[in-house]
Amino acid sequence: MADLTRTIQQKAEFHFDYMVQTRRYLHKNPEISFKEHDTTDYILHELKKLGIDTYRPLDTGCVGIIEGGKKSDRVIALRADIDALSMEEEGEAKAEFVSEREGAAHCCGHDAHTANLLGTAQILSEMQDEIEGKILLIFQPAEETLPGGGRLLTESGFLQEKGVQSIYGLHTNPDYAPGQIAVKSGPLMARPDEFEITIKGVGGHAATPHLTVDPIVLMGQVISQFQTIVSRSIDPTEPAVVTIGRVRGGTTYNVIPAKAEMIGTVRTFSEKNAYLVRDRMEQILKGITEPAGGGYEFAFNEGYPAVINDEELTQKLMSAARSVLGSDGVIELKKPIMAGEDFAFYQQEFPGAFFFLGSGSEEADSKWSWHHPRYNVDEKCMLTGSALMAGLVMGE
Known part of the structure; x- marks a missing residue:
């Protein structure tokens, strides 16, 4: 397991520049909920370069499917949301990649979520022969706007048709540093x-x-x-x-x-x-x-249901995170938070675990709260996020 973890971390480091470039491109070109047409085309192009089969169950957003080299009925889904907020942004730390689209800004970290999952795709495509079963990479539209892309994708029946058995998702969080995650079993978000x-x-x-x-x-x-x-x-x-x-x-x-x-x-x-x-x-x-x-x-x-983490998957997540980050990198939350997330719709159908990816640092001016016009992420968080997502697939 130690050798596998080291290999995944090395691959995350190798693809880090790619994730940074991707995140900054998406940050400069944000699209609000249900309007993510260019973003979807970009993701599809990147997945197809890797030879990953792609699907479009909804008008925007897409799903990539990696068929593992080891035959198994195991089907794991990894989810990233891709939409931006309807707002203007600020912040000198983002000057070279600030939004070029009026009235739209990635001030909640979804650009990093998308880049992180594309980085995970890079890692997994290189380890495809070692993967058991099937991996779904969900690039979901419209997390920020009711009824929520997670609800629409779940109701489409696509994920059920593909036999999804479990699903993981993440959200950047400025309260924690790169190299840290925060999670709890049971109620996590309201x-x-x-x-x-x-x-x-x-x-x-x-x-x-x-x-x-x-x-x-x-x-x-x-x-x-x-x-x-x-x-x-x-x-x-x-x-x-x-x-x-x-x-x-x-x-x-x-x-x-x-x-x-x-x-x-x-x-x-x-x-x-x-x-x-x-x-x-x-x-x-x-x-x-x-x-x-x-x-x-x-x-x-009525909005999204509450995010309720599956106990067994949460334990697997924390175990994988300790392998990647060490015990100090895993923060087990004592209380839930009152923010909401449409990841909850997946958890109505499948066992799921959602966690917070530390992204706050003074160096990157990334300690501003979600939806603040200066919201930013320390891009080193994607080293953690991509390695952990890949580790969940390879080590579960």
Whole structure:
């Protein structure tokens, strides 16, 4: 096993420049969810150069399949997401490869995920004769946007048709350094639902509020009551979050508007708690607006399921990571985080394990949080990511 690990690490080092060049090309040419046409063409070109069979189950994104030289019914999938965010980026550390496409930026690390999996493809194609069974390399579109590319790919039946038995995925994380991963068995990332609310009132002059039903006042009461849902309706041993992300109402100083709007997110780890929060929100809306003579519209948009790591696969992942990184490189998390990931859809169908790939360093100015305009990765993280992904395939 030590010799195999050393061989994989040497191959990752050999292909590191390729991964860096690939990541920077993708970073300069980002495409938002469901628009990743050029990105898909680029990935297909790279896979075909390696002689890897390619498929396009969805309009964007693709899957490469490596047939191992050792006959087996084993089928393992490795996943990377390929889409960028709808935003502008900043940061001098990225000056030579900053986004050249207005309104799109890889400020969540998906460019590195894609380059990392292409680097893994390079390693595995050179070790194809030693691979047991079949390896699927999933380059998934639209992780950032509902309904999520992971859901659409799972619902397409393609992965089931190919006989996938287990799946692994990763996400760069600025809280950890290159050479580190962080993971835990069981709940890892939350279910991220979204809501949209319109409070309906009766508009009028600001000097005669008694002749109006002020939706701004009603909204203030609703917001305050929403913040009691988690503390008074959810079991205190179970994580949950209700956050108002935007409020909007009115146009000027002396007009009481006829309506006010807000949007936000709910984070939980179970369908039961998600629906409990939803129902309490509607009870609060009705209880505040109707007695005041107002009304409301309420939409609760169900997001991704929670990411729940399979215990057996997580143990295999940590074992492989310790072989590649040493025991100090594996951080076993004590608590989940409240961010969401559509990798969860794969885990509804197949045993899966998802982990965080350390990518933060002062040197690379890469300690900014996900979705910050200066988000960056220390590209040395791909040495870890590609070697570990390959090691999972070769050593499982």
